[in-house]
Amino acid sequence: MIRVGLTGGMGAGKSTVAKSFADRGAYLIDADKIAREVVAAGTPGLARLVDAFGDDILGADGELDRPALAAKAFADDDSRATLNAITHPLIGTRTNELLEAAPDDAIVVQDIPLLVENHTAPFFHHVVVVNADEELRVHRLVNSRGLDEADARARIAAQATEEQRRAVADSWLDNSGTADELAAKAVDLWSQRLVPYEVNVRTGVVAEPLPELAADDPNPAALGARLTNRLWAIVGDKATAVAVSADDPLTLTVTARDAEAVAALPELLAAGGFPADGKDGYGSADPGRPARVVVDIR
Structure with a gap:
C-alpha cells in the first residue's frame, strides 16, 4: 500500500x-x-x-x-x-x-x-x-x-x-x-x-529508475530536502540525524539512535518506500525518484 x-x-x-x-x-x-x-x-x-x-x-x-x-x-x-x-x-x-x-x-x-x-x-x-x-x-x-x-x-x-x-x-x-x-x-x-x-513497495523491490519521469520533478533543487523530511517521517525517534551525503545518485544517510533502532529500520524504510537494495543500503521504490539510503550508527 x-x-x-x-x-x-x-x-x-x-x-x-x-x-x-x-x-x-x-x-x-x-x-x-x-x-x-x-x-x-x-x-x-x-x-x-x-x-x-x-x-x-x-x-x-x-x-x-x-x-x-x-x-x-x-x-x-x-x-x-x-x-x-x-x-x-x-x-x-x-x-x-x-x-x-x-x-x-x-x-x-x-x-x-x-x-x-x-x-x-x-x-x-x-x-x-x-x-x-x-x-x-x-x-x-x-x-x-x-x-x-x-x-x-x-x-x-x-x-x-x-x-x-x-x-x-x-x-x-x-x-x-x-x-x-x-x-x-x-x-x-x-x-x-x-x-x-x-x-x-508491497513486494519490497527497488525501482528501476525511469529518466523521463525523474526529469519531470517539479523542483529538483528541493528533492534533497523533500526526501530528508520524508525519511524523518518514516524513521521518527529511531534516528538522531538524516542528511544528504551524496548527489549521484542522491544518497541520504540515516544515523540510527542505537543498535535496537538499526534492527527496526529495515521494516520501517521498506514500508515507507525504501526497500533493501542488496548492497547494504536501501533504494527508492518510486520509478520517478531515484535515491539511495544508507544507515549509520554512532
Whole structure:
C-alpha cells in the first residue's frame, strides 16, 4: 500500500484528478467530505459545536449552518482554536479508521486541500499537486462556482503559494487546458508511476529508475530536502540525524539512535518506500525518484 497526498489551490482542478484516480481503483479519502461527516446532524461533533458556539449555528433542518459557524469561529484566534480542538481530532480519528480499512494493495489517495498549509506532505509516499494560473482559477471560481471575484481572490490569497506547493510536490499536474487534458495527465501518472510504485513497495523491490519521469520533478533543487523530511517521517525517534551525503545518485544517510533502532529500520524504510537494495543500503521504490539510503550508527 502507498499513500498519495493530493492537493491544489481552489479552482485548480483537484476534483478532476481525484475522479480519474478513483475510476482506476484508488482508495479515495476526501478530507472535506470527512470534515462534513463528523459534524453532520445527530453527531457528537455537532453537539460539541453547539455547546461551544450556540444553537444559532444550526439551520432549520438541524444541520450545521456553515456561514453562521464561520462568523463566530473565525472572529478571533481563541474561537478558531476552539473550533480546531473540536473538529481536528474527529477528522483524524475518522481518517485513521478509513486508512485501517484500506486493502493491503491499495493506492490510497487522500484529497486534502490544505495539505501544504498543514505541513503533512512528508507523511505521504507521494504528493501530487494540481495547479493552474491564478487568473484562470479566479475565472473558474467566478463562472463555475458563482463566487464573487473579490471573495475568490481573497480565498486564493489565504492558501499556500505556488512556490510552497512546488517545495513539497513529487508530481505537478498543470491544468491550464481542458478537463479532459488534465484527466489524461492523471491517468498517465497513475499507470506509469503510482501503480508500479505501489507494487514495488508491497513486494519490497527497488525501482528501476525511469529518466523521463525523474526529469519531470517539479523542483529538483528541493528533492534533497523533500526526501530528508520524508525519511524523518518514516524513521521518527529511531534516528538522531538524516542528511544528504551524496548527489549521484542522491544518497541520504540515516544515523540510527542505537543498535535496537538499526534492527527496526529495515521494516520501517521498506514500508515507507525504501526497500533493501542488496548492497547494504536501501533504494527508492518510486520509478520517478531515484535515491539511495544508507544507515549509520554512532
